[in-house]
Amino acid sequence: MLLKNRAVLSLGLRLCSTHVTKGQLVEPGRPSSDMSEFRKAFSKAKHIAIITGAGVGAESGIPTFRGEHEKWRKWHSQDLATPEAFSRTPSRVWEFYHYRRELVLDKKPSAVHLAIAECEARLKKQGRSVVVITQCIDDLHRQAGSKHVLQIHGSLMETRCVSCRQVTGNRRSPICPALLGTGAPGPDVPDAQIPVDKLPRCEDRDCQGLLRPNVVFFGETLDSHLLTMVEKEIETCDLCLVVGTSSIVYPAAMFGPRVAARGVPVAEFNTNTTPKTEYFMYHFHGPCGTTLPQALAPHESEEI
Ligand SMILES: [Zn+2]
DSSP states (O other): OHHHHHHHHHHHHSGGGOOEETTEEOOTTOOBOOHHHHHHHHHHOSEEEEEEOHHHHHTTTOOOSOSTTOOBTTBOHHHHSSHHHHHHOHHHHHHHHHHHHHHHHTOOOOHHHHHHHHHHHHHHTTTOEEEEEEOOOSOHHHHHTOOSEEETTEEEEEEEETTTOOEEEOOOSSSSGGGTTOOOOOTTOOOOOOOGGGSOBOSOTTTOOBEEEEEOOTTOOOOHHHHHHHHHHHHHOSEEEEESOOSOSTTHHHHHHHHHHTTOOEEEEESSOOTTGGGOSEEEESOHHHHHHHHHSOOTTOOO
């Protein structure tokens, strides 16, 4: 009886961490892993928001630089991906990003990227939409063919001028001659100490300012124009997938729970449960390269 009361209380407080199936309360904090139920919701959705994170990049072999052992030389990414580090040691920070760019240029979109891109193209023909809201900076969603992508943490394949603020796409390898052969990650590799005038520079002749990677560094705010677009998607989607994200980095960690709070189905795909799992209607455990293509495959009700 006590348990039942608790369930009812939770249902009232956190409306969408629980749902009703066949007239029975499902225990809060235990999302369903019933793929056929998810597929029914998928078949009805007209506007799908897919939130992706480092786990999706990992499917393509891209390191997250989040774990304790994922260091570059002596540093974690939060020591290097900061405005302070960039202004103090732009050469070292550029070496780190040069290393990351070269890693990405060497990789291919995974089954997850391809399933999302294929789903967007297919549903578009049916008058339905898919938007990708990603924390990944590797650009692999676009490479896979996704058209509607909001890269909230920026892109490794873009630069921004620190003087004129111009943002430019750039997939050059190396990005500038002085970075050729640098960026090796070993703990004893010395800094290349490239003079600042030899680092990537703005191509506007009147500017020639220092370029930086167009990524959001730790401690910086996200682009407000982009966040406004994300807000609109979060407010209007009728199905949301949270894929390969640990849901600990804000503000992205709140996007899924905010959709769930509107009573809209949210499905999490992850190798682990996360601090936000209990908010969601569905949780599919395992590598998203296995679970997601299955979830987004053509539904029997679709006319292809
Ligand atoms: Zn410039």
